[in-house]
Amino acid sequence: MNKFTLTLFLFLIGSIAPTIAQQQVELTLLGALEYALENNPEAKNARLELMVSEATQKEYTAPGLPQVTGSYNLDYNPKIPVVFLPNQPPFGDPNNPSDVIPARFGVSYSSGLGVNLSQMIFDGSFFVGLRAAKTLMELTNYDLNKAENDVVESVKKAYFGVLVNQERIRLAESNLSRIDTLLKETQALNDAGFAERIEVSRIQVQRNNTYTQYQRSRTAFEISKELLKLQMGMPLEYDIVIYETLAELNPREELLSLLSQEGMERVELNQINTQIELTTLDLKNNTVQYMPSIDFNANYRRSGAGQEINTLFNSSNWFSSSLLGVSMQIPIFDGFSKSARIQRNRVEIVQLENQRNFLTQSFKNEIFTAKANLQNDLNILQVQQENLKLAQEVFDIATIKYKEGVGSNLEVVDADAALIEAEINYLGALYDGLVSKVNLEKALGLLKADLNN
Known part of the structure; x- marks a missing residue:
């Protein structure tokens, strides 16, 4: 096939003319078949489907490999949420006529940076x-x-x-x-x-x-040539020339x-x-x-907070946390x-x-x-x-x-x-x-x- 394609390419490159005309390509049955297997749309799509299958195979393999994700957040609370506490002794406020005391727990700025790892053990x-x-x-x-x-x-x-x-x-x-x-x-x-x-x-x-x-x-000859070019995937602008005979192929x-x-x-x-x-x-x-399916999970996180944006990133306001665990999902009824x-x-x-x-x-x-x-x-x-x-x-x-x-x-x-x-x-x-x-x-x-x- 490569030899045929190269011959066709050199022929087309060397045929430079001032007027537009059909380029003639000499064909044999073997050459036509080799060209068609390379250029017919159905054959090309079938080869592309192989690439799709290769990608699908990698996709099926991916869940068995470690899954690692990273996370980062920066949050600002314009209004810190309110938590209500009962207005009762010994922490109650006798000057407050209400039976509850509003309290704000939280800070204006918070941030966090973490990494998560999961590994399938059995599925x-x-x-x-x-x-x-x-x-x-x-x-x-x-x-x-x-x-x-x-x-x-x-x-x-x-x-x-x-x-x-x-x-x-x-x-x-x-x-x-x-x-x-x-x-x-x-x-x-x-x-x-x-x-x-x-x-x-x-x-x-x-x-x-x-x-x-x-x-x-x-007329039938011209139509049959167009059909052959279509089946081969050859541009219709080219003209084909065949010197083989039916008797030679029979x-x-x-x-x-x-x-x-x-x-x-x-x-x-x-x-x-x-x-x-x-x-x-x-x-x-x-x-x-x-x-059941079993997975291993790991997590490491650094979190920080501050009342002002300039104090949020002070090292004294940041703390670490981590987690290791195994999880199991057991199907019961579906x-x-x-x-x-x-x-x-x-x-x-x-x-x-x-x-x-x-x-x-x-x-x-x-x-x-x-x-x-x-x-x-x-x-x-x-x-x-x-x-x-x-x-x-x-x-x-x-x-x-x-x-x-x-x-x-x-x-x-x-x-x-x-x-x-x-x-x-x-x-x-x-x-x-x-x-x-x-x-x-x-x-x-x-x-x-x-x-x-």
Whole structure:
């Protein structure tokens, strides 16, 4: 990937022009896949999710480490609170008619500076949380693998779509050239009185149909390139150029060997197994919450006071205090909330196990279907190759007969139409075979095998 990205960067930097134009980038299938795995938004978000999981793992670890906080306060009492005392002997005031005596206890200014330390000694949820954070990281890695598989699948199919439309353009141009030659020759025969006007018109109609097909192929080609760039995460301002052909990417030996493979474990199964493990850990976490939690606490504080702000910070007015202790929280009754969560976890585990069993069976069916489709496409491809060869022979013979005056113009037009149809069917069979190959690679869990080799 680095080599491809560097090549692309140097190409873009070196292409400085006074006018704005599309930058051309030459692509291969491998290069397109490597670029997409780096730049496709889904793949990039999946990698970012790994960073989120790493931060979550640190977050779960933090409660097990010492928690230290500092505090400082500076208070001023404009009106010191009043405390009422009974107006009774021996401290009463006989001159005060009230039965209570107001007294002010406190000073105008006070301040304090302290530090608090707490350390968890035992909490069952903490240790379960550590395991859950590690399992969550594993699930995120599987999610990344799944996202990359999806990117590879979509890019391969989009790449093949570009190739088949590119090949259709090439064939349409060849067909136009062939028909133009035939039209020119027939027009000359008509001018010389050796061919009827209807023969020229018949070929002109065929030429118009072929040109329409050519225009459609060009439009489809441009659309398929835009789709490929979108799947790759490449800016749409760039223009891609591909020199590979469908035949090069469709070796029959490789396809036949793929039919004999049993495949690997699918990442979707790893995902659901990890989800089962996470739900089991959640069940364990809800269970251990019935156990008490124990914490160690320590505190040290310096406090001072004064009637005036300038006396507040005299060292003689400041005093120290400290505290050491152990606290225990014992759950007694929570309204059956933990019991309800435990029951929910057990049901969720059963649901996930049912889903896993269904996935296992569906993957087997997917492999069977993909192999059957690929084998069928290979048979169709062989038939279309034979049809294309026969259609070419029929056209050549019809053309020779027409030029020698022993064949009709209608035979040539019909043979040309049959040849064009055979070419389209052959390209369709090639494309279907490649798509079936991708589907089988996905079913076997081998989508990224070429990239890893």
